[in-house]
Amino acid sequence: MSILSLVTETAPHRLSQMEALDTARALIAGNFSDFERLSAVYANAGVAFRQLAMPVDWYRSPRSFPERTAAYLDVALDMFVAAAQKAIAQADLRPQQVDMIVTVSSTGIATPSLEARAMARLPFRNDVHRVPIFGLGCAGGATGLGLASRLARATPGSTVLLVTVELCSLALRTDNADKADIISTALFGDGAAACILRAGEDGFxxxxxxxxxxxxxxxxxxxxxxxxxxxxxxxxxxxxxxxxxxxxxxxxxxxxxxxxxxxxxxxxxxxxxxxxxxxxxxxxxxxxxxxxxxxxxxxxxxxxxxxxxxxxxxxxxxxxxxxxxxxxxxxxxxxxxxxxxxxxxx
Missing domain, CATH: 3.40.47.10 (Thiolase/Chalcone synthase)
Known part of the structure; x- marks a missing residue:
């Protein structure tokens, strides 16, 4: 199976690690007595910058599940469309030539899923096969690519679009924060990627x-x-x-x-x-x-x-x-x- 194109897409708001520490200290330290002892993780995480789905001030207010979901649907869809468009163009194809769309995302709930929502903005055929995948987390890039390649192999000549979008920052929890929350705020960011696969053709x-x-x-x-x-x-x-x-x-x-x-x-x-x-x-x-x-x-x-x-x-x-x-x-x-x-x- 050949990978014909590969593109990445960053989230719209950039945050330095120092800003992340200051923000987490303001939001979490008052409710978590061990914050300062654990704050060394920000210096040791190997992260200098990350990109976020929302402006940093958005995270400073408590957010309900519906608010987080609304942000996910808005930003994840924008990033899905942007990544898909670029991957299709890089492969010198048109959206109408895509036969199957595999979507990998575990950081939000979307039903209808993201590729169905993207069909209102990209001219995919109405008989395109949709394969949304949830729950793979950090392994989703490798596992999703493996699944997409097997689907391409099963239907020689078909064009498979794989898009993965993750907005990890939307899971920020300020109430009842624990060690895992501290580590996640020091480590995780938001991003997307897409690629085109096809059997029987030369890619990179x-x-x-x-x-x-x-x-x-x-x-x-x-x-x-x-x-x-x-x-x-x-x-x-x-x-x-x-x-x-x-x-x-x-x-x-x-x-x-x-x-x-x-x-x-x-x-x-x-x-x-x-x-x-x-x-x-x-x-x-x-x-x-x-x-x-x-x-x-x-x-x-x-x-x-x-x-x-x-x-x-x-x-x-x-x-x-x-x-x-x-x-x-x-x-x-x-x-x-x-x-x-x-x-x-x-």
């Missing part, structure tokens, strides 16, 4: 394999908790240690059915869940310290945008020139590792 890279591994009894590591005001983050501080301990064996198992081993891979392209997660992945995969420089750059400039982040990283590797064999990988709720094998077009 080919997807030759995909795999997943879900560990049992790990539901409490990452996810959402339904609360009266919206979605509350579940984020276990043990994720870096888990990645360092488990990812080498998981990657070995995911590559083996493809006749590959870790040493065969020219470049691992990783979802940068956080600075400590990037360090853990370098250790687990026996990479040189600092090898995942593009991952750290994206984390620094945009924060962890959940599912779209992996596409931001892939785009940087594409601009620098992809090696013959790369493996995308990401971790997400489940707790699940997801990977894709990429071979560079000749």
């Amino acid at each position: 890279v080919q997807i030759t394999g995909s795999a997943e591994k879900t560990w049992s009894d790990t539901l409490d590591i990452m996810g959402w908790r339904a609360e009266p005001t919206g979605l509350g983050v579940v984020l276990n501080r043990a994720i870096p240690a888990f990645a360092r301990r488990e990812m080498r064996q998981a990657m070995t198992e995911m590559l083996a059915p493809q006749g590959l081993g870790i040493d065969d891979v020219d470049q691992f392209i990783c979802h940068p869940g956080g600075a400590k997660v990037v360090d853990a992945l370098e250790g687990a995969l026996s990479l040189n310290q600092g090898a995942l420089v593009n991952e750290r750059t994206i984390l620094r400039d945009h924060g962890n945008m959940s599912a779209p982040t992996l596409f931001f990283v892939l785009d940087r590797y594409r601009q620098a020139g992809l090696p013959p064999l790369s493996v995308l990988n990401a971790l997400g709720p489940g707790f699940t590792a997801s990977s894709l094998t990429l071979r560079c077009a000749a």
